Amino acid sequence: MKTSVNRRSFLKASLLSGGGLLLSFSVPASMLNRKSGSKAETVELNAYLKIHPDGKITIISPNPEGGQNVKTSMPMIVADELDAYWEDVTVEQAPLDTDSFTRQFIGGSQAIRRGWTSLREAGATARYMLMAAAARGWNVPVNELSTNSGKVLHTASNQSVTYGELASAAANIEIPEKIQLKKQNEFTLIGTSRRNVDGKKIVTGQPLFGIDVTAKGMLIAMIVHPPSFGLTLKSFDDAAAREMPGIKDVFPVNVMKEDYQRQHFDTCTFQEVIAVVGESTWEVMQAKKAIKAEWQPFESHSIRRQSFFGDEFTEDIPAGRENTSDHNATITSMASQKGTIVRSDGDPEYAFKNAAKVIERSYSAPFLAHNCMEPMNFFAHVTDDKAELKGPLQKPEFTERTLSERLKIPLEKIDIEMTRLGGGYGRRSYAHWLVEAAVISQRMKAPVKLIYSREDDMTSGIYRPAYHATYRAGLDENNNLIAFHVKAGGIPESPLYANRFPAGAVDNYLAETWSENSNITIGSFRAPRSNFIGGVEQSFLDEVAEAAGKDPIEFRLELLERAGRDPVGKDNDYDPQRYAGVLELVRDKSNWGRENHNYHRGVAAYYCHNSYVAHVLDLSVKDGKPQVEQVCTTVDCGIVINPDAATNLAEGAIVDGIGCAMFGRLTFTNGTPQQDNFDSYRMIRIGEAPKKIDVHFVLNDIDPTGMGEPPFPPVMGALANALYKSTGKRLYHQPYITELENKGT
Amino acid sequence: MATFTLKINGTERQVDVDPSTPILWVLRDHLKLTGTKYGCGIAQCGACTIHLNGNAVRSCQLPVSAAADNEITTIEGLSENGDHPVQQAWLELDVPQCGYCQAGQIMNAAALLERNPSPSDEDIESAMNGNICRCGTYIRIKKAIKKAANA
Numbered sequence: 043m044k045t046s047v048n049r050r051s052f053l054k055a056s057l058l059s060g061g062g063l064l065l066s067f068s069v070p071a072s073m074l075n076r077k078s079g080s081k082a083e084t085v086e087l088n089a090y091l092k093i094h095p096d097g098k099i100t101i102i103s104p105n106p107e108g109g110q111n112v113k114t115s116m117p118m119i120v121a122d123e124l125d126a127y128w129e130d131v132t133v134e135q136a137p138l139d140t141d142s143f144t145r146q147f148i149g150g151s152q153a154i155r156r157g158w159t160s161l162r163e164a165g166a167t168a169r170y171m172l173m174a175a176a177a178r179g180w181n182v183p184v185n186e187l188s189t190n191s192g193k194v195l196h197t198a199s200n201q202s203v204t205y206g207e208l209a210s211a212a213a214n215i216e217i218p219e220k221i222q223l224k225k226q227n228e229f230t231l232i233g234t235s236r237r238n239v240d241g242k243k244i245v246t247g248q249p250l251f252g253i254d255v256t257a258k259g260m261l262i263a264m265i266v267h268p269p270s271f272g273l274t275l276k277s278f279d280d281a282a283a284r285e286m287p288g289i290k291d292v293f294p295v296n297v298m299k300e301d302y303q304r305q306h307f308d309t310c311t312f313q314e315v316i317a318v319v320g321e322s323t324w325e326v327m328q329a330k331k332a333i334k335a336e337w338q339p340f341e342s343h344s345i346r347r348q349s350f351f352g353d354e355f356t357e358d359i360p361a362g363r364e365n366t367s368d369h370n371a372t373i374t375s376m377a378s379q380k381g382t383i384v385r386s387d388g389d390p391e392y393a394f395k396n397a398a399k400v401i402e403r404s405y406s407a408p409f410l411a412h413n414c415m416e417p418m419n420f421f422a423h424v425t426d427d428k429a430e431l432k433g434p435l436q437k438p439e440f441t442e443r444t445l446s447e448r449l450k451i452p453l454e455k456i457d458i459e460m461t462r463l464g465g466g467y468g469r470r471s472y473a474h475w476l477v478e479a480a481v482i483s484q485r486m487k488a489p490v491k492l493i494y495s496r497e498d499d500m501t502s503g504i505y506r507p508a509y510h511a512t513y514r515a516g517l518d519e520n521n522n523l524i525a526f527h528v529k530a531g532g533i534p535e536s537p538l539y540a541n542r543f544p545a546g547a548v549d550n551y552l553a554e555t556w557s558e559n560s561n562i563t564i565g566s567f568r569a570p571r572s573n574f575i576g577g578v579e580q581s582f583l584d585e586v587a588e589a590a591g592k593d594p595i596e597f598r599l600e601l602l603e604r605a606g607r608d609p610v611g612k613d614n615d616y617d618p619q620r621y622a623g624v625l626e627l628v629r630d631k632s633n634w635g636r637e638n639h640n641y642h643r644g645v646a647a648y649y650c651h652n653s654y655v656a657h658v659l660d661l662s663v664k665d666g667k668p669q670v671e672q673v674c675t676t677v678d679c680g681i682v683i684n685p686d687a688a689t690n691l692a693e694g695a696i697v698d699g700i701g702c703a704m705f706g707r708l709t710f711t712n713g714t715p716q717q718d719n720f721d722s723y724r725m726i727r728i729g730e731a732p733k734k735i736d737v738h739f740v741l742n743d744i745d746p747t748g749m750g751e752p753p754f755p756p757v758m759g760a761l762a763n764a765l766y767k768s769t770g771k772r773l774y775h776q777p778y779i780t781e782l783e784n785k786g787t
Numbered sequence: 788m789a790t791f792t793l794k795i796n797g798t799e800r801q802v803d804v805d806p807s808t809p810i811l812w813v814l815r816d817h818l819k820l821t822g823t824k825y826g827c828g829i830a831q832c833g834a835c836t837i838h839l840n841g842n843a844v845r846s847c848q849l850p851v852s853a854a855a856d857n858e859i860t861t862i863e864g865l866s867e868n869g870d871h872p873v874q875q876a877w878l879e880l881d882v883p884q885c886g887y888c889q890a891g892q893i894m895n896a897a898a899l900l901e902r903n904p905s906p907s908d909e910d911i912e913s914a915m916n917g918n919i920c921r922c923g924t925y926i927r928i929k930k931a932i933k934k935a936a937n938a
């Protein structure tokens with residue numbers, strides 16, 4: 043068998059067993075080489091395109107699917123350049139093998155962005171090889187040929203041949219050094235709406251999710267963890283639990299050993315948990331209640347960790363059982379002190395002193411739980427010499443090493459198969475539950491599925507941090523914004539992005555940051571940090587525009603015009619023109635200035651994850667209750683691969699954003715989360731969602747960027763601004779529902 | 788432990804379980820019908836919705852002892868070929884994102900249309916209020932129910 047390899051574009055062609063073309067290619071994406079922790083130097087072939095002799099095409103998509111629709115969108119990119127007939131294409135989830143799949147994680151809305159060029163090159167290369175094979179057969183030059191919907195055509199001689207017929211011959215064609223990609227106006231699939239390839243399986247209840255995994259002889263495991271942050275296991279009495287029907291064993295599990303140097307995603311709230319293993323979930327749930335555990339406060343300690351980029355550091359974990367009231371006091375005190383200056387342009391203090399008007403406002407938001415509808419779970423089957431795992435996971439390549447060290451099984455003997463994710467939003471990057479499942483299976487010498495109850499899921503940490511920001515704006519006597527100051531911080535992480543708008547648009551600008559440590563664990567949450575700072579910054583700008591007597595869109599556009607024409611400072615992290623573009627489009631599409639008088643309207647725009655989004659949100663008030671009527675959204679995420687799927691994602695982010703800002707809250711008393719299920723943690727419901735959402739995309743030919751996260755932060759600002767219009771009161775503290783109720787609206 | 792005969796999706800199935808076991812876990816663990824999902828276990832999310840004699844019920848709250856002798860339908864048995872009007876509307880509007888909540892949403896929507904073939908917006912909102920979707924697909928759910936109603 044002949045194998046052709048092209049090192050420059052990382053492509054490899056070979057003959058499929060049974061005939062046909064197999065093109066292996068690479069979707070470069072990972073920022074790290076997972077084994078060394080250093081910057082990647084090698085690129086692994088991690089995605090496949092198969093063209094079978096019967097004309098069927100299989101595209102193996104390397105990214106886990108959790109609702110971002112990458113399993114449909116990424117193959118569309120390949121199929122477009124290939125000029126395949128979409129109905130001939132089937133898509134498979136890559137069998138998990140982190141040795142060969144480099145970007146097998148969801149997060150940061152980057153999947154499409156990073157894969158774009160390589161997916162296109164793969165499709166275009168296969169197309170070229172099919173044409174070259176046809177040219178050989180017909181003995182005509184390749185440049186006389188064209189393709190259409192799975193066929194190669196030679197118009198001059200009126201001949202055509204299907205891809206299937208050419209596939210085996212194409213496997214012998216040398217991979218071209220350079221490949222011509224389509225121009226945007228030549229796309230036939232990209233930019234058209236294609237349905238979710240797993241749709242039918244979802245609506246018929248097929249076992250797609252980790253929690254659905256089953257195996258012969260499989261046991262069910264659940265955990266009992268400390269009821270409060272700041273506590274650790276002292277002892278437990280499992281005598282009663284062991285006697286209960288179906289129970290196989292009860293034992294403590296040390297999740298991550300103390301001397302283990304943790305990687306970026308190795309956050310783990312509870313060092314030691316109690317595992318309860320039995321034959322069925324219900325029996326295990328009952329036995330959990332029968333365990334009498336004693337807990338004790340832990341001492342302050344530190345653990346060794348590695349950052350996302352591989353730098354080592356020590357993380358201090360303070361002792362104590364924290365209260366939300368303490369957090370609030372800490373926030374008040376930190377916010378009143380000087381923070382660390384991250385950026386300073388001009389002379390902010392002088393400018394504030396000389397300002398005609400100074401506006402200062404503070405904003406806050408509580409901890410949030412991810413609440414994926416599928417609770418954390420994982421299947422593990424660990425034997426003496428290997429470990430097989432299966433389940434929903436966002437960052438397998440980071441978890442693998444942890445597991446190898448913990449189980450004392452070499453990396454190459456660890457196999458993680460990924461299932462569909464019942465929601466991730468960042469939570470499934472922190473896979474301590476995977477380690478727990480594996481350790482339990484190793485001890486039981488049996489296949490085990492670990493399931494978190496909803497309560498365990500909600501109370502085991504890795505939350506969106508609690509955030510705070512104080513803004514100050516200085517206007518001159520002509521109502522020009524001459525000074526801007528943001529001081530933002532959080533427990534235990536700051537939400538500040540110092541180089542984002544309006545940095546670059548104001549002569550005198552100051553950004554300060556602070557953070558205060560906590561033993562409450564945190565992790566990425568849909569649009570990390572932006573999910574707070576984006577919304578509140580947009581609320582503040584609304585108030586400043588009002589104080590300046592300016593239309594809120596016009597006010598932002600003036601600033602963006604300045605940032606484009608004569609930017610202040612360096613490293614401004616946005617493109618003023620594209621930013622202005624979404625605002626101008628939303629002004630047009632929402633009939634700004636000509637709104638329905640029964641509605642109260644708020645606007646916001648933000649840039650994150652390489653995309654620009656603006657919203658105009660209209661709400662009405664019925665019986666004193668606000669109801670979001672409609673949201674008009676404009677998005678600049680470059681070329682839109684699958685418009686209907688992108689629209690669905692935007693709708694979801696808008697609904698979720700409104701829900702989190704309006705209702706989301708996790709509070710603590712003596713280290714114990716006060717919300718542990720959906721009776722106490724309020725989630726947005728169907729009647730509270732907007733009645734209508736219109737999403738419009740800016741048309742351009744910029745390479746595609748993120749879509750799952752960018753609409754999320756600004757909708758919180760648009761909501762607050764519209765609520766102000768309806769109540770006459772500005773809202774500063776999330777969840778807004780509490781503030782609205784306190785204000786008696 | 789006791790033996791129960793259950794009528795599920797038109798087939799009789801026998802299980803030997805504790806009488807207090809919710810049908811949710813009988814379906815998922817004992818009968819390997821995993822389309823019905825666990826989301827909260829306390830009747831707050833609707834992920835576990837099934838039909839009991841045609842009515843939508845939360846299977847996490849229904850002990851097996853109370854379900855015997857009744858007709859149970861799960862997402863796997865809603866239609867023979869996955870072509871119930873609600874399922875079709877769901878596909879046409881491409882409702883799911885992660886998809887986890889959708890079996891419960893579909894079962895609840897199908898029961899709603901059974902007793903109210905042309906529901907208003909308010910009818911839909913009140914009937915579907917108990918089904919949480921963290922991915923935020925509510926707008927499409929509403930559209931799909933209307934589409935199925937007109938099918």
Ligand code: FES
Nearest residue numbers: 826827828833847
């Ligand atoms: S699992 Fe039954 S309602 Fe949530």
Ligand code: FES
Nearest residue numbers: 885886888920922
């Ligand atoms: S589609 Fe993900 S929870 Fe509803």
